[in-house]
Amino acid sequence: MSVDQPSNSHLEVDSPNSTHITALENELVELRRQVSRQTLLNQIVQAMRGTLVLENILQTTVDQLHETLNVSRCLIFRPDDESQMRAHHVSEATAQRESVLGVYCDFYRYHHQELSQGQPVVFSQITPNLPEVLIKAAQDCEIRAILIVPLLHQNSYIGGISLHQCDDSREWNTEDIEFVQAIADHCAIAIHQAQLYAKLQSELRERQQVEEALRQSETRFRTALKHAPxxxxxxxxxxxxxxxxxxxxxxxxxxxxxxxxxxxxxxxxxxxxxxxxxxxxxxxxxxxxxxxxxxxxxxxxxxxxxxxxxxxxxxxxxxxxxxxxISERKHIEDQLKISLQQKEVLFQEIHHRVKNNLQLVSSLLDLQSQQIDDPEILALFQANQNRIKSMALIHEELYQVDHLERINFLNYIENLTYHLIQTYTIHPESIIVKLNVDQQIKFDLSTAIHCGLILNELISNALKHALRNNGHQGHIWIEIHSHKTENHTIKLIVGNTKQTKTDWIHFNSPKTLGLQLVHALVAQLNGRLEIKEAPHTVFEINF
Missing domain, CATH: 3.30.450.20 (PAS domain)
Incomplete structure (x- = not known):
């Protein structure tokens, strides 16, 4: 009789159950991983909502990604002032972290076009068939696998998140890429919000500065005008x-x-x-x-x-x-005008009285001269009488004008020459006087009297010594004008068509009192006298 051996069929009964358990365990691990990633994503989003401090947000992001995805290092690259991608944030758990901060990445430069269009850059391993620049960049950073996901906001390329695997190659599956991309999208939003916040803060500070400047300006304005009329x-x-x-x-x-x-x-x-x-x-x-x-x-x-x-x-x-x-100023101006008018009336009255007194003296001399038989003494009386008359004419002009500083010197010369011609000549119609006087020139009282006496002496000289009783027509010309090229000096010229007697012109003659008086008057005007004797007699005075 044979004995049946034990059957092993019961060992095969449990196999389907074991496979099922393993699948459930794998699903559970995957579910836990998804939950963990979703939790991380929620934490990052919550952190972004809770603060606008961009540096803290981005640093927390790279640290969490480093731990969750179990990579050698996690970095966030952002452009510098020259638009080159530089590492701004590196996960804290990265070996030799300080040496990685601030480095530039050739992967970004080489794949700029793809990244700027929103396409990730994925290398499961660094192979010899890659471009030499990328192989060298991987060797410098000890990279065996790399994943770069761009940071884009409203189609604007503002950086990227890089994951490095340094110990071995690594397959970056779709879930990894999508997960990092989701975080990158939120990081891009956070960067944009932080930039917007910084811009708003800057504009707010500028506005506050402008408002403060306006407030200070208004304060100064109000202070300045507080007691001003x-x-x-x-x-x-x-x-x-x-x-x-x-x-x-x-x-x-x-x-x-x-x-x-x-x-x-x-x-x-x-x-x-x-x-x-x-x-x-x-x-x-x-x-x-x-x-x-x-x-x-x-x-x-x-x-x-x-x-x-x-x-x-x-x-x-x-x-x-x-x-x-300006009411007070207007009141003062009106009073000053009245006062000035009163003073002008007073001065005119003074000139009128001076003129009358001088004419009185002239009349007394005239009466006295009627008792003189000596021709030379009579001529002296007549000369002094004409000098007084020349001064009286100045005061008469001042009495007649509206403004005391405006002496019509042309009118004065006409009156003076008429008086002298009537005094010294037997045939007044034979004397022709030509005047060339710049009426823009204004003389004060003192200068006018000096010039009047000078003209009196020179015209009298011409009438007494050159043009008297000759029976022929004679000319006298008088010019007064300014020289702008000579420091605005004034030139006075008196000439006649006959040659004056030499003994009157020379100082050594006892008959030169008139010329001595002219020299004294010219000196008081700080002027210079030149005498030309031929072919006509011309006196030129510059002052």
């Missing part, structure tokens, strides 16, 4: 007041705003004021004028400046005005 205000196109500063009293500001001048002033005053402002609105050109207004029952005067008020794009949106109260 100046009213500053703006008006719109309808000439309604929109802003007023430093009005007569603070309580009146509310009653002014929104109103026009026609609602605040007397009709005639408002019409003139609005006419000035309307011209500025129409022309766009500022104006300055003096206006009088009735304020609180009192007549006030203002120096008004009106300028167009323009918007930021240059359009005229109203006017801005500054009105300086």
């Amino acid at each position: 100046l009213v500053v205000f703006n008006q719109d196109h309808q000439l309604r007041y929109t802003w007023v500063y430093n009005s007569v009293s603070d309580g009146e500001v509310d009653t002014i705003l929104g109103k026009t001048d026609s609602e605040l002033l007397a009709p005639q005053e408002a019409q003139r004021l609005m006419s000035i402002k309307q011209r500025v609105l129409s022309s766009g050109v500022g104006m300055r004028d003096q206006v009088s207004l009735t304020i609180q029952g009192k007549q006030r005067y203002y120096d008004l400046t009106v300028e167009p008020l323009r918007s930021s794009i240059g359009d005229i949106e109203g006017i801005t005005c500054a009105a300086m109260d």
Whole structure:
């Protein structure tokens, strides 16, 4: 009888169950891994929402990716000032981390086009058939496998996340790539938000600085105008007041705003004021004028400046005005004008009295001369009488003019020569006087008297010694003009067509009192005298 051996069929009964358990375990591991990655993604997103400190966000991201994906190092590259991708963040667990920070990656330069278009760069291993520049870059960083996922925001390429495997090659599966891409998308959003936040902060600081500068400027403006007699205000196109500063009293500001001048002033005053402002609105050109207004029952005067008020794009949106109260100054000016008029009347009266007194002296000399039989003594009396007459004529001119500084010297010369010709010549009609006088030249009283006496002596000399009783026609010419090229000196010329007697011209002659007087007067004018004797007698004085 044979004994049946034990059957081993029961060993095969459990095999299907064992395979099923292994599959479940693998699914559980994969599920845990997915949960872990989703948890990491949620943590990163939550961290991004919780802070705008970009450096902390990106550093947390590379540290979590390093741990979760179990890589040798995780890096985030961003462009520098020259748009070259440089390592800005490196995971803390990276060996020799400090030497990796700041390095440039040739993989980014070589694959710039693909990365900028949103395509990841994947190398499971570094093989000899790769470009030499990439092989060298991998050797320098001890890279055996690399995954680069670009950072893009609104199609703008702003960096990338790099995963390095340094101990062995590595297959980057689709889940790895998609996971890193999801994190990269959130990192790109975080970078954009941080940049936007930084820009807003910068603009906010600039705005705060501008507002502070405006506040300080307004404070200085208000301080400067606080006690100044100046009213500053703006008006719109309808000439309604929109802003007023430093009005007569603070309580009146509310009653002014929104109103026009026609609602605040007397009709005639408002019409003139609005006419000035309307011209500025129409022309766009500022104006300055003096206006009088009735304020609180009192007549006030203002120096008004009106300028167009323009918007930021240059359009005229109203006017801005500054009105300086000049009432006190106007009052002082009016008093000064009255005082000046009174003084001019007084001075004219003085000149009138001086002229009368000089004429009185001249008349006394004339009466006295009627008792003199000696011709030489009579000639002396007559010469002094003419000198007094020349001074009297100056005062007569000053009495007749409107302004004391404006002596009509041409009119004076005409009167003087007429008087002398009537005095010294038997045939006055035989004497022709030619005048060439620059009427722009103005003489003060002292200079006018000096020049008048000089002319009296020289014209008298010509009439007494050259043109008297010759029975022929004679010429006298007088010129007065300025030399701009010679420091604005004035030239006075007196000439006649006959040659003067030599004994009168030379100083050694006892008959040269007139010429000595001329020299003395020229010296007082700080001038210079030149005498030309032939063919005519010409006296030229420069002063």
